[in-house]
Amino acid sequence: MKTIGIDAGSLNIKVVVLDDNKITGYSIVPAGDDGTASAKQALENALVLQGDACKTVATGIGVKLLTFVPQQKSITTCLARGVRFLFPSVKLSIDMGAESTTVIKLNDKGRLADWANHDKCASGTGLFLQQMAKLMAMPIAEMSHLSLKAQSRPEITSTCAVFAESEVISYVHRMPPTPMPDIAAGIYYSVVSRVMSLCKRVGIEKDIAVTGGVALNTGLVTILEKEIGTKVMVPEVPQIVAALGAAIIAGENAQKGITQ
């Protein structure tokens, strides 16, 4: 039985097609201005790969726009299902998307037990890293392996992303100016310590997974592993975990005969 999950993120729309618990196709399309059109586009890409499909569940920040998908679920529930499907032993999963970071805790049955996302001052998100890379005039990938070469690292403490940026600027404009690798490490540590604070809120428990687009950033994941004290599992395509979860829920709903 074929089911589909759509995750309407703020920057990308992700679609996963599941056929009897096997991922048979997925696609990632930039959201652009008109979310609905891109969602339909992403749907066609995925569907074209293997004929028609009936059961679909949507999630993500832009979910309200996908009026053409009746069944909608919250991002945390979908993430829980997706992570459980990929790594059954995981208890704690960190989703670092473009817009926000969400940490979810699973209970023994693999269901969502608790979650935490950012307190009032939001920083430490994918967009924050993008802005920092732009400020340092280098691509994110280069910044991440540059950070591994740092001797010491300046403390970037302001919680607000905009002020964290002015702190970075003040490190650049300092006499003597702070070396670039140290600043890159400082940026990464400020992102990681925000994530650690969230993990400590829900309680750190082995095994740990990292999902979302930022999980592809090896420099960040290495620093996170050092801070959290254990290896973390990163799925092959970390961006589609929520969409995968939505597809799984679509299958469950079909069995339970739920359509609304």
Next chain:
Amino acid sequence: MLVIVEMINTKLATLDLFKEVNNTFPKTKEIVELKSKGKKVIGWLCTYVPEEIIHAAGALPVRITGYGQEVELEDANAFMYINNCSFSRSCLQMGLKGEYEYLDGVIGSSTCDGARRLFDLWCHYISTPFHHMISVPRKYTEQAHTLYYDQIVLFKKSFEDFMGIAISDEALLDSVYVYNESRRLLKRLYELRKLENPPITGAETMEILNANFRMPKELFNRYLNKLLEELETSGIEHKCRSRLMVTGSVMNNPEFIKSIEDLGALVVTDELCTGTRYWSDTVVLDGRTPLNAISRRYLDNFPCARMVPSDERFNRVLDLVKDYRVDGVISQIIRYCVPYAHDVPLITPRLKVISVPTLGLDVEYGTSGSGQIRTRVQAFLEMLEAKRK
């Protein structure tokens, strides 16, 4: 190459001793040594906890302070939530990380929400053997003194049970003498800062005050005595563009004051519980028992912003401004430090009336003066100079 002679004060050797204590705190040489010899070390949180009683029982009182600079408080944010003052969170973070694991006891006082919640969470999450909370009234009436004295007796009794000894009046008198001596020496130090070109900067004074919370009082008095002699004969004179006073929330970071003084001003006095308010009044016996005299001193001492009526504190602040000929006041208030935040619309007009402007700074505990703070302080100094012209 242009040689600019930096005035390195090799003359104040004792100051380096104090800096050594501060840099190694909380695990300083003396504390580790005393612990190994079996001496009890008791942490206290607020200036309404009478240190003399701890000292008289033969234990070493140590003030619990947070990190020396602004750091990421991961655990404390998870345990105490982000909307509590960063002083409490910084202390809790050090406690949770085991930096104070050598403490045999923690004495709290119900002075403000931050302090009392730090005490609650410390008791709940950190296994320090002995805890005691002193309930402190917010008034100076006779009734309030009776209640506070009753609380001090309760504290002495429960502390005696814990230490397994009785604290005699003689022991209390000895402690009173040692602490009064310390207060007199600190007063002499501050008197030097009334001079036209004081021999000591605000940052150096904070180093001395910090060390004073972190070492045995007898040792501190000896060092401070030596330093005062060095100072009085050093002939060092610090010229300054403006004479400033620092007020507001609890602060222990000399770097913050240094970043102000690097701009050419001089911090000549303060109204902090880690400064003037700590040593201001001495214990006066005049016919009372030592315990009663201690109780009266601690409730009537230079008040914290929690006490009502606030005029008692404001008048003393205005006296400091006149005595030290202060040109401008820097009011640094930690976010979510409510007692001091509420005072801003009360104290600022009173200072304005005697034409002393106030610069309000919105800080976190342990800040050492970021780019934004430097800009505001520099603009403030330029404003003060323009006013003088």
Next chain:
Amino acid sequence: MIFAGIDIGSRGTKTVIMKDHEIIASTILDTGPESVKTAYGAMYATLQGTGLQLENVNYTVATGYGRVLVPFANENISEISCHARGINYYYPAVRTILDMGGQDCKAIRCDAEGHVTNFVMNDKCAGGTGRFLEMIADVLGLPLMEIGETALQSQNIIPFNTVCAVFAKSEAIAYLRQGVSRSDIMAGLNEAIAVRCLNLLKKVSIEKEFSITGGIAKNKGMVAKIKEKVGLEPLLAKDPQLIGAIGAALFACENFEGKESEDNGKVQYGYIDGSGEYFITIDLAKCDGCGQCIPVCPYTVFEVTREDGRKPKARVTESTRKRLSYICPGHAVCLKARRSNCRSVCTKDAINLSW
């Protein structure tokens, strides 16, 4: 007399050259990651076409975020004082200034001479700064220059109740996804920012005349909204971004006059007591601060210091000034005993001893 003011902001570097109170050249360039290079680059770009070199500039004042790192500046002054002084150059009647810079937003009160009497900067939250508007322009895919006009075409202003820059950005994205027009979103944001600016201005109490400085003053939508909230017609300079640099140049002019007279005078250190006159005279015009006199004197009588804004000069140390006769045996005795002394070693012949 040639004076320069350079304002290194977090976003742009503004430079102004003045000849006796007359602006003869000015540039606005992007601030690069290397602030020292940016400073030199901006200075040379501005001097081009004036036929002047860096050496011809008598006095330079730096301001803005990177002011401490300008190597050729005689002095650095905070941007708050410079903006007050700068707007006073165009409109001496202005008493209240709203400076909306890249990183922060400032409300300044000043007197008739452009001296600051009170100021307040926006608190921890970055809502209402240039950076905030840049983030929103990014999200809406509009060039920064156009967001002002776009806002003016709005029919109904949508409420942005959160002031946090990051949350406002996600709200803007959500509105965009729901098909709300860019002009309505922009107008809604201008409204939220204008309210924040009004609250900031009220903290220093608003007094006529009123002006807006900094890059955002060129944003018509924002200026119109602030005018509506404050209820006063803002007097805008031709180029509001340059006000900081102009103020710095004016300070350069004032502070240079003050310093110039003292520099070529002679300074005497010493005293007369029962046993005679003991004076060491240093000719500031001749002394170039080379510092040779320091090592040669065994009693460390000399030091070289650099007073704010002036070139480095030698002087007698404070600690020895009052005890010269006990320390120094006099230049003749010293020369005989040690074959060289402060006077002999001073190539500019700037030092003279009375005994």
Next chain:
Amino acid sequence: MTGTENSSQIVSLIRTFKMLNRFNRTRSDARQSRILYFDMLTEYYTQIKNAHDAGKMIASHPVFFPAEILYAMDIVPMHTEMTTWMDALFLKEQGELLAKGAELGLAPEICSPHRGVAGMFALQKVPRPDIILWSNLICDNTAKFGELVMQITGSPGYFLDNPFQNSPAEMSYLVGELKDMIHFLEQNTGRKMDYTKLSDIVVRMDHEIELYREISDLRKAVPCPMSIDGYLELLGADYMFPGQPASAKYLTLLRDELKIQVESGRGVISPERFRLMTLFIPPLYLINHLADIYAGLGTVSVVEPMFTRWSEGRLDPSKPLESIALKSFLLPERRSMYGLFGQTAINDITESAEQFKVDGAVYWAFLGCRHTCATIKIIKETLNDVDVPMLTIDCDLVDPTVNSKEDTQSKFQQFIELLEDR
């Protein structure tokens, strides 16, 4: 003090309550107690509006303050925080008050109702109180805002110092403080304290505490007969009308209504899918929106351990001042919000969870209330031990700029999905 005084905020509040009641009286399913509640509020603010014309004195006081003393001395009480609450709930003009508070120099981290109070008095939107009363029950904000109000209004004031713990010495200190305050009021208002009247009030107060306990017990029923709107009414009844005939009538009527509903098995929401424990107070500016969300998802707030769970203990009318002092220790808030956070506060949570058969808990983390947020982690762990998940939502009480409607709704939806998934 005659002459027309600017009380525009009070006038519009009165107009709103009357208009609400006219509308409620037309609806057949409206709760009669809610209509009586709005009549009480109308009368309360009419008293304040006409006080000076009627030659009476107004005394402003904060939350958890013994207004019984003022009623016994025939002084018109004005509850400061509740007046800003009402503004946020019904007039939606609190933004103006908060902006004025900021202009006075109050930092955004100060509790928003208190910033609103300072703004309200500075904007002179309410009659000028003749006496400013304040106390340190329950946090630093209530302990500090009084002196600023005195500076703004120029009226004399008295600070009632509430001790930290419930020891005999502290209890007698509090009684002494009450005596001093009465002496101060007698000097400044010319009114004498009528101790027999105070004893009558204490009798009614004791009876009302019993009614609060009964109402709380009735809400243990499945399905639950009352939700959030009733919760806010209960708070208002105790803060503004302690020991008054009106509140006795209201609480009796409410108790009877709930009894009928419980006997007939009718819940306030049907089907009742999730029973929630509410910790602290939901954002007042979102209350109507929240009522819709609760109804839509079939959730109901059955217990609020920090605000509606009174301690055991009876008042003795023969010793009125001792009774009023004791009441300050019986208050539901006293165990978790002021004094040491001990085992009794933790037992409240576990017992409430079991007795009210709670499925989940929502903690409305009001960022202006620092000392309650400090206990979030301990409460969450306590609920975890009894297998009850807890959602924390950062919000404000009256300042709408702190969190958005969509953010609250999406977080709440996620939590319900979590409960469904268990």
